Amino acid sequence: MWYTKAPGHITPAVDISEGRASAEGELILPIFEGEEIISKMLTRDPSVRHAFSPNIFDSPLERMFYELAFLDLHIYPQHPVGKYRLDFAIPDKRIAIELDGHEYHKTKYQRTHDAKRDRWLYGQGWTVLRFTGTEIHQNLDHCLDEICTLVGIERVSKSNRAP
Template identity: 40%
Template sequence: MPSIYLAGKISSGDWRHDLLGWQLRGAWEHDDDTPSRSWPVIKKGVLDTFDYIGPYFISDDHGCGHGPGTHGCGADGCVPCYSYENLPKRSQVRELCLTAIDTADIVFAWLDDVTAYGTLVEIGYARGRGKNVVVAAPELPHTFEDLSGHGLGIPDGPTNDLWFAFSCATRTLTAQTPREALQQVVNLFPNLESPIEEAFWAAYLQIAPPELNALKPQHPVFGGRYRIDFALPDKKFGIELDGYSWHSSPEAFTRDRARQRELELEGWRIARFSGSEVTKDASDCVRQAAALVARI
């Protein structure tokens, strides 16, 4: 199951608690109010799909741990619920966050607040570590290209000052709430059947060629009798990956050709890549598929 780190502005009872509910409260604590040294993993905690690996917070009904610069762990000028000398210091909190990002398959950032300074660091760190970085907000920032022909006027918008962080994402999304955005993320990271499919999909997400925009994995055809590994249904263009273990027998060879003929009679065009091609250079396979679509 893919693991996910949820970056974004931290506040008491924030959107992460809406997603994880009771599972998040108290997950990073011992009975003596002293947190454990490492963060736990909440299996399938996010939309019953992604393993949640961070960030975690100190549960505190007074909100003492959620000040402007505490990152969910520290006193903030009110009567503390805990003996705060037991809490990790800022350097430890930083290392916990970065360690969680190191282990994440996906780093998702809800970036709708210009004071989310820690989130900016997390996005940059995740990009530098080669992670799948998805940044979402109710509105995406305008780019410099958007301003051409507008004189010196700069469009208003809550995220415009954050364009640099958005440009570091491998995917940007718009949604009204983090939950809605994460439901889109579920479609970006499907459960695939083989390592070569996972490699091809990862390369597709990284390159994001416009010709393959809205590529669908495991697309059913003929009422579900067949599934095409990856497809652009509107264009009737499919991509099949032929792993040796699944396609090497005489029966599989015959079945594959019969299915291909049936698809072609229905107007589909199928690009086939061997498993060894994908293993050697998945990115090149993605680029070739995009070039084929561009020729159609």
């Protein structure tokens, strides 16, 4: 599957080199067009995987979450809000999605920092959804269902993974 980037210049529908960040730090992805690419995305065809720069995501958990969530949600990874950087955001709905891996979020200091951060975001009109690494690994579909319900959209895809 290909798309036209400029007259006489065609580009693969999934072109890793086209992934980049805007001046505001928002991730800009390649354009997906045509029924074939949509079918592959909905069936989670492994040929349609994104190999992003390791600097975009802070953890393998975030990378895995994004690769599956982007089928249903228009989310922005590493989205800045004030002095904070959210793991993922849906800015137009003011929804922050935080993934708490055990290693980084196990200390009392980090849990206190997260609580203060959540209160500040709430004061700015944001809703913060926190998911543990265990929740993501054991039942990602349930996590995505919860986010989609809050956003008010219907899920397009469901993984074939058991809960």
